[in-house]
Amino acid sequence: xxxxVIMPQLGESVVEGTVTKWLRNQDDQIEEYEPLVEIxxxxxxxxxxxxxxxxxxxxxxGEGETVKAGTLLAVIGxxxxxxxxxxxxxxxxxxxxxxxxxxxxxxxxxxxxxxPSTPKATREDIGFISPVVARVAAEHKVDLNQxxxxxxxxxxxxxxxxxYVEGGQATAPWEEPxxxxxxRPTEEVFGKVLPAAAEQRTGAQAGNVxxxxxxxxxxxxxxxxxxxxxxxxxxxMEVDLGRVIAHRKAHKESFGREGVNLTLTAYxxxxxxxxxxxxxxxxxxxxxxxxVLHKAANVGVAVSLGEDGLIVPVVKNAEQLSxxxxxxxxxxxxERARSHKLILDEVQDGTFTITNHGIxxxxxxxxxxxQPQCAILGVGVLQxxxxxxxxxxxxxxxxxxxxxxxxxxxxxxxxxxxIDGAIADQFLGxxxxxxxxxx
Amino acid sequence: MAEMTxxxxxxxxxxxxxxxxxxxxxxxxxVGPRGGVFRATQGLYEKHGEDRVVDSPLAELTIVGIGIxxxxxxxxxxxxxxxxxxxxxxxxxxxxxAARMCYRSGGEWTVPMVIRAPYGGGIGGGxxxxxxxxxFFAHVPGLKVVVxxxxxxxxxxxxxxxxxxxxxxxxxxxxxxxLIRGEVPEDEEVLVPIGPARMSREGxxxxxxxxxxxxxxxxxxxxxxxxxxIDVELVDLRTLKPVDRETILGSVAKTGKALIVHEDxxxxxxxxxxxxxxAEEAFADLDAPVRxxxxxxxxxxxxxxxxxxxxxxxxxxxxxxxxxxxxx
Numbered sequence: 196x197x198x199x200v201i202m203p204q205l206g207e208s209v210v211e212g213t214v215t216k217w218l219r220n221q222d223d224q225i226e227e228y229e230p231l232v233e234i235x236x237x238x239x240x241x242x243x244x245x246x247x248x249x250x251x252x253x254x255x256x257g258e259g260e261t262v263k264a265g266t267l268l269a270v271i272g273x274x275x276x277x278x279x280x281x282x283x284x285x286x287x288x289x290x291x292x293x294x295x296x297x298x299x300x301x302x303x304x305x306x307x308x309x310x311p312s313t314p315k316a317t318r319e320d321i322g323f324i325s326p327v328v329a330r331v332a333a334e335h336k337v338d339l340n341q342x343x344x345x346x347x348x349x350x351x352x353x354x355x356x357x358x359y360v361e362g363g364q365a366t367a368p369w370e371e372p373x374x375x376x377x378x379r380p381t382e383e384v385f386g387k388v389l390p391a392a393a394e395q396r397t398g399a400q401a402g403n404v405x406x407x408x409x410x411x412x413x414x415x416x417x418x419x420x421x422x423x424x425x426x427x428x429x430x431x432m433e434v435d436l437g438r439v440i441a442h443r444k445a446h447k448e449s450f451g452r453e454g455v456n457l458t459l460t461a462y463x464x465x466x467x468x469x470x471x472x473x474x475x476x477x478x479x480x481x482x483x484x485x486x487v488l489h490k491a492a493n494v495g496v497a498v499s500l501g502e503d504g505l506i507v508p509v510v511k512n513a514e515q516l517s518x519x520x521x522x523x524x525x526x527x528x529x530e531r532a533r534s535h536k537l538i539l540d541e542v543q544d545g546t547f548t549i550t551n552h553g554i555x556x557x558x559x560x561x562x563x564x565x566q567p568q569c570a571i572l573g574v575g576v577l578q579x580x581x582x583x584x585x586x587x588x589x590x591x592x593x594x595x596x597x598x599x600x601x602x603x604x605x606x607x608x609x610x611x612x613x614i615d616g617a618i619a620d621q622f623l624g625x626x627x628x629x630x631x632x633x634x
Numbered sequence: 635m636a637e638m639t640x641x642x643x644x645x646x647x648x649x650x651x652x653x654x655x656x657x658x659x660x661x662x663x664x665v666g667p668r669g670g671v672f673r674a675t676q677g678l679y680e681k682h683g684e685d686r687v688v689d690s691p692l693a694e695l696t697i698v699g700i701g702i703x704x705x706x707x708x709x710x711x712x713x714x715x716x717x718x719x720x721x722x723x724x725x726x727x728x729x730x731x732a733a734r735m736c737y738r739s740g741g742e743w744t745v746p747m748v749i750r751a752p753y754g755g756g757i758g759g760g761x762x763x764x765x766x767x768x769x770f771f772a773h774v775p776g777l778k779v780v781v782x783x784x785x786x787x788x789x790x791x792x793x794x795x796x797x798x799x800x801x802x803x804x805x806x807x808x809x810x811x812x813l814i815r816g817e818v819p820e821d822e823e824v825l826v827p828i829g830p831a832r833m834s835r836e837g838x839x840x841x842x843x844x845x846x847x848x849x850x851x852x853x854x855x856x857x858x859x860x861x862x863x864i865d866v867e868l869v870d871l872r873t874l875k876p877v878d879r880e881t882i883l884g885s886v887a888k889t890g891k892a893l894i895v896h897e898d899x900x901x902x903x904x905x906x907x908x909x910x911x912x913a914e915e916a917f918a919d920l921d922a923p924v925r926x927x928x929x930x931x932x933x934x935x936x937x938x939x940x941x942x943x944x945x946x947x948x949x950x951x952x953x954x955x956x957x958x959x960x961x962x
Contacts, residue, residue, distance in 0.1 A: 325890075325920060325921045325922065326917050326918050326920050326921075327890050327918060327919050327920055327921045328918075328921065329918075330918045346961070346962055347962050350962070352921055352962075353890040353921035463649050572864070631698075
């Protein structure tokens, strides 16, 4: 009897995965539990063991292909056994227990509704397709998953598919872009000067085309979606890191003996955690039902993977950790991130993110919010700058002096749906204050 | 242009044909001096004489049999069956003789006969005065079946039926005899070809196919739902056999949805044939299952008024069916 190998569902809201590498070939003999294939989801690679002993009769999905959870990947059995027909790669019924939203990040809160302006999520069930709808869809190569149904029970009617063909999606009135300067497409406002992004081709001679790998595609999707979801506002403060540096110097050796490399990142995490405790609304996610405050402070720390992109491992329950524990965790996560050894759980459920763009020399940046979080802290490069120190003369007169201090710019990009500038500044102010008063 | 009732259209049609062609004559119960129990032949006996408007015995088989015989001899009989419910004694004559004659004789003998019969209920007629019979006869090759829904078509189609060399069963919606009124030109000859359906109301959301009194109710229902934003296309079939496939298929290609309405019993009723044609030839155009609204599968239309109303499709029931179909 043959055994089917299907794309596993590697997380509650993970609905697809990419076959990055077949570890064995068609016609190979394989034992149960032996590693069979590497799958990539959420930028993390997972090895899938063989569910049975036998011969790999057929591989259905190639390396680099992305398929839905439940899709038939391979069949294992005895040579000569009949191989079941592979249904089309997008098998909808496969063990996907996911809630309808197709967010790749696991949300700490129950289903966060997709904002109307985001690209339509795949419909789990497009309902009954009548003969004429099927015909029109075939004639015009329409993906019926993209069509809104207005018939009974949400059925796609002939009118719906014709409307889709004739002028974009048939959207509900409230989903139509409003009129007014703010909402008109750039082409309309600026005319042909700015061609639509999708159509934009530079007149310059095209060079090499770099294919998009799984990580790049996911980053691209997430960044676009984040910008469409949250109104991004960035506030800027500067921080004097003198005391932090002094503290680090004093404790580096003792931490080292515990096997912990104490970096500045740990301080930023710790200071953020304190601010999150004092301004809990920043540790939240937006939902139509209300602002969901998260219990734990799971702080993600962005790690650059160079040309391979970027990934954000998460220090879970950071509010319960000491500086040393935070440092240990940050080190470990960063190292494993760079060597591609993170597990799925370590890149999910973040409630706040810190990105240290200063490492690569940037003074100031306005990072994109890591959905569905409320805010992201950007740390600029540590730079010795002349600053004015307010003081007093020996006679009690206010007297300012110049000093050279290790300074850095901190930016907080926040979701203006959830918090306003005053709260954001309150939060960032606490971070600055904590860092500046480290003892 | 004159406004007249459906029955007046019929009377005028017969009058003009009697006038035009001396081979035409009318045979039926009480058609002569009585002028017909509905007054369809009123005044014709006086005008054209007892040889042209002939009272028959109370024997439908004989009426049709004589009609066939005289037609074979070159006459153009208009046989009246007083109520369609009484046509069954003549069934054998119609199906085995009249309908087969041309085919059977290789075209040598034809039966250019019209059999007129008031059909349908809603007039408190009960068991033997309310039946619809079109399904039995639309099934028979060699026979034409015509059902006018307007005074203009009543006149025009009756005249065309008289001139048609085939036996034509001409069914008249008796409830509409005086209820249906319409304009009919007075100064020109009114001739409506047998075959083509009539686009009664153009629309885009769904197609409704009807004939006889039901067409009238469908028109009412269509006006009603127009207020709700449902745009009904209503086709008056007019000829049931040979049916206008082109118009039917063209309409469903446009709207994707079809509702057929008749007062005859549902099962094996005429609507089933239209539904089958659509299923077979309009499959790729269908956006919803083909629906039929018809009389219930009950042996007869009740005499009791509330039960008669329960039996008959009316504007309310049609409106409801249209709404359901539009929402699908």
